[in-house]
Amino acid sequence: MSFNLRQLECFFTVAETLHYGRAAERLFIAQSSVSAHVTQLEVELGERLFARTSRRVSLTTFGAEFLHELKPQYDALVVGYSKFQKVASGVRSLKLAHTPELGHWLFPNLLDLIDQLAVERRPAWRPRLMHTHDQIEGIVNGAVDLGLCWEASVPNGVENLVIARSPFVAVLRQDDPLAQKARLRLSDLRERHLLVSPRPNNSFLDAKLQKAMVQAGLTSSALEEVAGYDEIGIHVRTSRAVGVHPAPVASISRTPGVCFRLLAEDDLWVNVCVISAPRDNDEQRAEMIELLRVAAEAATEQNRLSLSETLS
Structure with a gap:
């Protein structure tokens, strides 16, 4: 299965909040869904994106590089899509x-x-x-x-x-x-x-x-x-x-x-x-x-x- 935009959205939100629960609240979905989407993305990439313990979540080196590379392109796509949603009267x-x-x-x-x-x-x-x-x-x-x-x-x-x-x-x-x-x-x-x-x-x-x-x-x-x-x-x-x-x-x-x-x-x-x-x-x-x-x-x-x- 190839990655999808929902998986990226979950990854970016967890990377920003460093908390699966807060990411789920922001995305209005269950915490288990956020975790599943991130895990699926990690499987596709073949690398861990986050280091997780019972007390904290942090980006791995690979996760930080992935964030640096993909986030600007994702943001540009979202902005471009919003700008193009114009409907002429x-x-x-x-x-x-x-x-x-x-x-x-x-x-x-x-x-x-x-x-x-x-x-x-x-x-x-x-x-x-x-x-x-x-x-x-x-x-x-x-x-x-x-x-x-x-x-x-x-x-x-x-x-x-x-x-x-x-x-x-x-x-x-x-x-x-x-x-x-x-x-x-x-x-x-x-x-x-x-x-x-x-x-x-x-x-x-x-x-x-x-x-x-x-x-x-x-x-x-x-x-x-x-x-x-x-x-x-x-x-x-x-x-x-x-x-x-x-x-x-x-x-x-x-x-x-x-x-x-x-x-x-x-x-x-x-x-x-x-x-x-x-x-x-x-x-x-x-x-x-x-x-x-x-x-x-x-x-x-x-x-x-x-x-x-x-x-x-």
Whole structure:
């Protein structure tokens, strides 16, 4: 089971209060539920987050590092979500589903673009955090209007518009010998343990990576899944493993002591897409898709600069 936002919410609240009972009161849930959510998160991470005795609760070293890395990103997601919950009078809000990573990557630029518009032209929309397969289902059944995701196979009647194209990068410790190279190939990683984000979340993306690995002489046995894209840097920092992930991770990761190197494989890249289906709000959808396309262009350039900076 991958971690969820409720587990993170419980962890952050316990980390702030250092008391399971007070955390439960603040969250309006049972203390046993708080404890269960934190324990599940620890199982997923494979490390203890808190040291607990009968008298006190304290963060472990790993727990403190995890808090430092994840809390700013969690807070930004909450603030961004609240800001996007605007409903224009008399206009139905456009429901935009997004994966965690692509929302984190594109939304800052999207916010800037929307703020530059005249008030009467600003779109009424609401974001929904959803993995790719859930987005496709939501598009089909009308629960969402647009989906922002990595390229995926979609059923008939669902449109798949490419707004950006991303290469893959290797995520390395800064003291890794491979970090001395400006670019790498998958074949450079043959003797290394590789980390990837959850593969079932997008079978299309996984198939593309698997094909490139086979061509480079790597096997799937070298892969280990971590709970999410935002944990790859943490696992790389605490081991000698190498992360493999689409390039946006280079501009949104805040893990100290890691760097990113472009994987120069001709066939190893993935599209960022907006998925949709014909609705009665085609004009609204078209305006939002254009904003997303421009935001993706800006984010792609920022990503290029982030990769360049890691070499300086």
